[in-house]
Amino acid sequence: MEADSPAVQALNRRIDELMRQHAALLTQLQQDQRRTRHLARSVWRIEEEARRRIARELHDGVGQNLVALMRQLDTITAQLPQSAGEGRDGLRRARELVQTTLDDTRSLSRLLRPQILDDLGLEAALRWLARSVDGVQVDLSLPAEMPALDDEISTLLFRVTQEALSNALRHSGARRIAIGIEIRPRAQSLRMDIRDDGRGCDIAAALAAGRDSQGSGLGGMRDRVDLFDGKLDLHSVAGKGFNICIELPLRKTARSEP
Incomplete structure (x- = not known):
C-alpha cells in the first residue's frame, strides 16, 4: 500500500x-x-x-x-x-x-x-404518615419483610411520600391515595408507587410550577431521587389521577458497616 x-x-x-x-x-x-x-x-x-x-x-x-x-x-x-x-x-x-x-x-x-422515623424506621413512619392524613383514604402496601435501609434512603422515601401526599391534598382533590413499595430481587431494585384518584395535571406545568416555592416541588423531588442513582417517572391523565413512580438500586439501600 x-x-x-x-x-x-x-x-x-x-x-x-x-x-x-x-x-x-x-x-x-x-x-x-x-x-x-x-x-x-x-x-x-x-x-x-x-x-x-x-x-x-x-x-x-x-x-x-x-x-x-x-x-x-x-x-x-x-x-x-x-x-x-x-x-x-x-x-x-x-x-x-x-x-x-x-x-x-x-x-x-x-x-x-418525625421522631418515629429515627426511632422505629421507615415502615412505622409511613404508617404514621398515612394515619395522619385527614379527609383522604390512604392505602399502604408494604413488603411482608422490609429490607434494611440506610438512614438516607429511608429519609428520601419518607420525604417523597410526604411531598406527594401534600401535593395531592393541595392540588388534586383526591379522595383516595395508594402507596406501595415493591422489592425486586432480580433487578436488585426497590420500587415505590404513589397514586391518587384526583383531577390529574399537566406534568410540564407542574414541573415548571415546582421552581416556585409555592409550587408542587416535583422538580426538587426528581433531583433528590437522582442523587441516589434513582429514577423518578411521573404520569398523569386529566381527570384520571396522578402517579409517581420511583426506582432505586437495592444495593444502595444496604446499611453500611460501622
Whole structure:
C-alpha cells in the first residue's frame, strides 16, 4: 500500500488529538458530576441532620418545658380558693394558651423530622404518615419483610411520600391515595408507587410550577431521587389521577458497616 500523503497523516494526527481531548473532557465532566452529586448529597444530609436536631430540641426541650409549665399552672389553680373565680379563669386561659403552644410545637417538630422515623424506621413512619392524613383514604402496601435501609434512603422515601401526599391534598382533590413499595430481587431494585384518584395535571406545568416555592416541588423531588442513582417517572391523565413512580438500586439501600 502506498504511504498516506503528508496531508492525510496530519489530518489523522489532528483527529487523534481531538479524540484524546474529547476523552479527557468526558472524564473531567464525569468527575465533576460525581463531585457535584457528592456535594449535593452532603448538603442534603446536613439539612436533614439540622432538621433532626431542631425537631428533638422542640420536642424534648421546649415541649417538656411547656408540659412543666402546665403542671405548675394546675398546681397554682388547685391551691386557689373556690371564691377566687377571676384568678381561676385567668389561669385556665393561660393553661389553654400553653396547651395550644405545646400542640403547635409538637406539630412543628413532626413536620421538621418525625421522631418515629429515627426511632422505629421507615415502615412505622409511613404508617404514621398515612394515619395522619385527614379527609383522604390512604392505602399502604408494604413488603411482608422490609429490607434494611440506610438512614438516607429511608429519609428520601419518607420525604417523597410526604411531598406527594401534600401535593395531592393541595392540588388534586383526591379522595383516595395508594402507596406501595415493591422489592425486586432480580433487578436488585426497590420500587415505590404513589397514586391518587384526583383531577390529574399537566406534568410540564407542574414541573415548571415546582421552581416556585409555592409550587408542587416535583422538580426538587426528581433531583433528590437522582442523587441516589434513582429514577423518578411521573404520569398523569386529566381527570384520571396522578402517579409517581420511583426506582432505586437495592444495593444502595444496604446499611453500611460501622
